[in-house]
Structures are given as structure tokens and as C-alpha cells.
Amino acid sequence: MEAIEMSEITRGATATGRMLGPAIARCGWSVWEWLARPLHYRAVHHLHVAAETHDRDRLRTFVAPTVSVVVDSGHGGPSGIRVVQGFEDASIVLEHGFTRTADVLVDERSVNNQAGLIITRAGAPIASVAVDFTGRFITMIWIRLEPAGLRHWNSV
Template identity: 25%
Template sequence: MTDPQLPAVLSERRQLVNLAYRLLGSLAEAEDVVQETYARWYALTERQRREVAAPGAWLTTVAGRICLDLLGSARARREQYVGEWIPEPVPGRSAWVDGPAPADPADRVTLDESISMAFLVVLESMTPAERVAFVLHDVFRYSFAEVAEIVGRTPAACRQLASSARRRVDTARVVPNPRHAEVVRDFKKAWETGDIEALIGLLDPGATATADGGGRAATFPEPIHGGEQIAHTLARVAAHVGTLHLLERTVNGQPGLVAEDGGRIVSVYAFDIVGDRITRVWVIRNPEKLRAWS
């Protein structure tokens, strides 16, 4: 017999992946969470499923709790990670990125804004409870009463968690600017031509570059601080890897670059740009984090 709730249940998949990715910073883990969530739904008896008045809310609650548990163990796992850990980059506007962007109060963020690398990196600095409360309320617009059901705390406590998280996020708010694509394009040209002076001019003097190879791809092991130091490092990379082809792509909703070698994406570059200067460069080379780009 066909489950009459099946269409409604399956229609929640994109929302669940959207939520889990922002909570975990990993598309692969988000997919696993959604699979586990559906497994728990179909582990219910037919009668139990019929008694669920709002399947979407049930699925979100379960997915949120799974993510909360995973976040609790993620820090221990990442202490064993080789080198720096950067959230998994996602390309363009895709099924796990796209979503409604209705008018919101000023202290809330849009789905597009919440996918930026700068935003995700700040989320990594939060406690699991802060991250879940903030993302559910400020990004996905759940009430604090609903958040409390997932986090296992009172609505008042969840409000405090979200407020604490919001203060950190304010430093990573992305202001859309058409000029940013031009900055990335100029950066690409300067890098390809080995124009170190142009690179230095595009990088903020206090810029930081961080790379994630996960022990599976060669990269600089420690963050590089200073625009001039970053420019010289990139020039050395270009000199030693002459077969790379740089392509302009949207990375986590922002202008970025990917490096292609023989038709295979080997690196993804995300940027944080303030005004006309690049303040952060994130380099993702761990092949496990590049599967969505193949």
C-alpha cells in the first residue's frame, strides 16, 4: 500500500539538506543525516506515521537532533584532522543551496548569506547548541518554542543562545557587491600572469589564507598572514604547477575560483572581500570535499 504521506515527506528533502549542511558544514554529512532521518521515519509503524500531524516538523526535529549529536562529536574528530579544517564548499545555486528569500527583520540572515564561507567559518566557532538555535531561528525562521523541542532547552535559553551566536555572526555578514566579482577576476588574472604587485594590491595587508588538504592533498600546512606573504606563496604555487587552469565559479553563493587539472577540479578558492580588497582566502584541496564539483 502506498504511503499517503509520501509526497509531503519527500518534498521536505531539500529543506532538510539545506538545514543539515548549514549545521554541519559538510554536504556529505548532511546527506547522511537526511538519509538517517528518513530511515527513522519509515522505522515508525504505519499507525505512528498517520498520527504525525505535521511530517515536515517531525522530520526537521529529528534531523536537528541528529545534527546536534554529530556536532558534539565533530570537535573531537576535527582535533584528529590533518591540518586546517574548512567547511565543504558547494557550487553555484543548487538544490541544497536554493531556497526562498522573503523579507526578514534586519537581525536575520537570508539563505544565500548563510551559505557564504565567512558565515560558515564563524558558525564553526560556536557551541553545538548555539549553532543549532541560531540557524534554526535566524536562518530558517523557526520559533524559539520549536527550537526548544530540538535543542532540549527552554525557549528562553534558546533565545539567549541565538543572541550570543548573533553577536559573532555580525562580523561575518556578507554585503552583496557587484565589484566583488571584478576583484576575483583581477585576482585570477594577476595570479595567472605572475603579477605579484597586482596581487599585493588586491589583498588586504592583514589578509589571511587558510588551506585544507586533509592530509590527502599537498598544500601549505599553516594559515598565511599578510597580503604580501600570500601573494608570494601563490606565485610560487603557479610556478610549480603550470598545468592548472583557473575558472571563475560561484563558491558558496559568492564569486570564487576553481583550479582544474586535466578536466578534474583539484582546488576550490573562496574569498571574503571588504571594499576592493580580499581579506580572507580559503583553499579547499581535500578531494573528499570536492565531490560536488565533479
């Protein structure tokens, strides 16, 4: 057998490591998103249930104190957008929006390929809710009223 110098092995490993570095980083991020996805869907479920039952103590466990709720009327223009900041004001908006009525259904679905909610009235979508996270806390809730993109909703 031929003797291989240690420097040749080291050079090959170093070159391979430099080439694989960005690929491993991308793979690591994908793995993190894959692992966090069930946690996010579970948090959105808890958000839905806690807001629907007006349970502020439960909301407080997974919603950040500095949460922002952005409500977009869907009619375009800056006058159709309202922002509510802070837990107390946000919880009032969420409780009002998720209150159960006979013809309104809040369904847990993917919105923009993330955990979210679709609110329907008599089978027609009237709002979509997307949720952003920082760590394990919900930090931003985006509510789009009369979402034009959902007129031709595709069921999976």
C-alpha cells in the first residue's frame, strides 16, 4: 500500500469543508423550519382557542407583550391599514375577531405557506390571518379582510 501524507488528507477535508459550508447552513435552516413547523401550527391552534374563549391568561403564555396586530381592509391604500400594538389592545382585537357565531367559522390552515387561520362566513372566506414568530412567541399577526386571493381558494 502506498503511504498518504497527512497534509493531503487535511487539504482535501479543508477544501470540502469550504464548499459544503453554505450548503450545510442552508440545510440547517431548512431542518430548523421543518422542526419548528409543528410548534408554530400548535401555537396558532392555541391562539385560536384562547382568543375564541376569551382566555387572556392562556394568550399571555405564547403571545409576546409587544405583539402587533395589522388589520388590512383589503381595499388598498394606507387608509385601509390599522395597526394595534401591545398585548392588551391586541387581545381585544383577537377576541372580537374570533368570537364564535352561527355562520362564521375559523379554520386552521396554511397562509403564505405558514401556520395561519382562514375565517369564513357561509362558506366564503372573509379574512386570512398570518402569524409571525420570534422564538416561541407570536410577535406579529397579519389580518387581511376580504382577501381577493382567496376568491378561488384551492382545497388540498
